[in-house]
Amino acid sequence: MAQAQVPEYVRVVEELFSKYKEFIYVGKYIQRWDAVSKITGKALFTADFLKFYKDPVYVYTVRPKYAHAYIKSIDTTEAERYPGVIKVLTAKDIPGVNDVGYVIPDQPLLADKKVRYIADPIALIVAEDKYVAAEAAELVHVEYEPLPVITDPLEVVDLKTLKEKEHVRIHEERESDIISHFKIRKGDVEKAIKEADVVVENEYRTGMQEHAYLEPEAAIAIPEADGGVTIIASTQCPFDVRKAVARVLGVTQNKVRVIVPAIGGGFGGKEDVVNEIGAKAALAAYYTGRPAVVIHTREESMIGHSKRHPMVAWYRHAAKKDGTLLAVEANIVLDTGAYASLGPFVAWRAIVHSTGPYKVPNARVDTLAVYTNNVYAGAFRGFGNPQVTFAFELQMDALAEELGMDPVDLRLKNILREGDRTVHGQLLTKEHGVGLEETLKRAIEVIDWYRKRKEYSEFAEGTLRKGIGLALLWHGNSIGVEGADYSSATIIINRDGTVTFRTGLTDFGQGAVWGLVLIAAEILGVPPQLFRIEPPDTSSTPDAGPTVASRSTVMGGAATMNAAYKLRKRINELAANMLGCSPDEIVIRAPEKEDVKPSDVEVFCKSDPSKKVKWTDVVEQSFWDGVPLQEFGFFRAPKAEWDEETGQGAPYVTYTFGTMVAEVTVDIETGAVKVDRMVTAYDIGKVINRVGAELHAEGGAIQGLGYALMEEIVHDKNGVVRTYNLSNYYTPLIDDIPDEIIPIWVESGFKRGPFGAKGLGEPSIVAIAPAIVNAINHATKHRFTQIPLTPERIYLGLKRAGKIKL
């Protein structure tokens, strides 16, 4: 009945999902398009373009001495006299709007009244040389009126009452320093808790994680003759940069062109900060008429771009004796630092996932994001979900312990299966693909869970203890109610039979765009090697929405399908004419070889393969016949539903599911942890880019291990960042990785995903930390509730609990 309302572009995806059972390119090991250029050092990243611009100016940002202060005056005269300095820019030099806030306009590009964190930009030095620029920054004299610094979000809000406390306001221009408050209200929590056999209640804390992508942020702005500017930038979201730069310069968006070359990692971090540095470079280009460069040093990157929101949360779970969950209650506070960035969206994603992939009949959850004077927090792989998953998965283990149940059995009792409703009341059907149970069952089988759990529980000699723990996850695909959820792609078949692929989605290492090419190749029959991916360029690639939220494969893939489908239809008709069979019978096939050429590709009739022509002949014919061989594909997700008061609705089109298992060895005398083995079992609907998927499972686990055990941006009480380079901010190195990570893929099939696919980019980090910490808790027979769980925290925790004597 609803069939009539299904838009054409959704129908195409559904049709192809049911039609394709066997695949030539999708799900196969195929080398990404840029691998050779990257290993030979030829791939050009943003800063590399500098070698082509002989006379650039360098832009360096003047940052404050205080994390919270009024600015009384800014004196730039001495800096301007410094040899080699061309200009010093402050807020008054901004021709357009002095704001780069991502979700709400709360973030000046250049502060003039107040600074709110230790790296808040005050002025820009534009100089002939990067050393000169940095030196001159010391000569900008700013008079401050220091304010008390808030680094603990619980100074802003009370965790129990969720009321704003008396404090020195960080954003006086707003009503409150609480930027968002989301709610879930379902059933009768009070009653459920009264009736429960077991109630567990705990407080959890997660740390501020740094993306530490290996390529620091960079942008080069080249002035154009018409007053516009071209920007080469390491950004995940070129269209957002364009919008921000146009606003700051006060020009129309068509005068700003943003080109994205190779990107050395993003993980969500190269979103808003690149709007900021893109605008800085553009301003300098505007004032000097010369190419202008902003390349962050690692230190500037560490203090000057968004981070993962730290979380403080109070959780209460109630269950029956048999383990059936009755209620979940939670107060969740996210520290968004000095500016909102994507904080409101992060808080929303956090609350949607806050009760876990379980049947929860009664729930009361409040999630707040609040300002502090810490470095601002924004998007980071997982986007609020790793934080809450850490909390609810530790709660599940605490509950299992109280009940005397095995953690696996407790989860099996409560997990979401097909036909169940989520806490928001969303019915999960076969169309969503609900493979959570299969991920759990396969993961514990591979690792031999029950035997090891028992064996490690009983062992208590010496200082080395083993533990095994697990954590489950769900992750809503794409952006839900965070914004218009669309994507697009263009496919152009060239006259020589090669293919040009364009999308505004970016690749920062994850390889999702390559997945799109595999989808197009599968439908067209033309091998991926014959495709060329053009770099995102706001002047030629269509706006495909932001490359965030694990949406590239699902949204971009569906858009790609639409473009490829339309092209294939036309080609089939043309070839049918040439060969004298029906269009449905046309097969396009390439021989399997690495250096395949367009003329190797054959087009033939299924019933009579002797009727064949070369792909290149069909393409040539299409030019003579005037059959267009370029197509634009578009896809939009159905509107997400969310009731602000109750959190009821259908927040996401579908969910990726997963089960992570970790085995650890803990030295209880030193607190040192070795993660021995991990299993990562994901239901991603359908594996499209197999290489990319495997790399994600490994890379996400390793980054998650860092989140669990070692990574934390630390501010002192004055808001000064103590971990400002890779020497004091530790990320996993080659010695830290588990001996093995065993990937498992469950392909449940999402009817409205390309060939059934769901996203993996973010899910790959979501449940790693709770799996590891549950394993450590198992090994130490202690209940640690904070990450990063450093050796020091383990040692002190065990010592305070009297579990070790030293």
Place this chain on the structure above:
Amino acid sequence: MAFDPSKSWDTYPDIEITLNVNGKNYKVKVKPYERLIDVLRYKLGFTGVKEGCGRGECGACVVLMDGELVPSCLVLAVRANGKKIITVEGLAPEGKLHAVQKAFLDTFAVQCGFCFPGFAIAIKHLLDKNPNPSEEEIKEALSGNLCRCGSYYRLIKAAKLASEYVRQGKIYFDVKR
């Protein structure tokens, strides 16, 4: 107030040095404060040398200097005068791949790729000294290189595979695509 380009702002002297990069000699004028990495990247165009931290902590910028592994971000250009330098661009003749690079492809190791020039050089350095390294020796040799995308397993595998290629005398491979 505007800057007058006719006035020289940089009073440091230019020093002419000679660098042999990837087998070719370059005469280049540098300032006494200039780092080798900047000269290689911006004056000579070897942008395969990447900067990840500028403090010797990430390994993205490593090059071979007279056969030794050095982070080019910590070397002043003047100190490299007269030295032989190998960057990732010089691992194989144009149009060929070095065994290490071939192994990266065979193990499907590449993600964002920013770390690969550094890993390529570090593995090449290891194999020059020890053509048959154990897993422990590989990890040790690569412990100064950060790969944030987390390709470590494949980098270890690739190092092993490259050592096999080298021991079989297969140093250079054709690029297929």
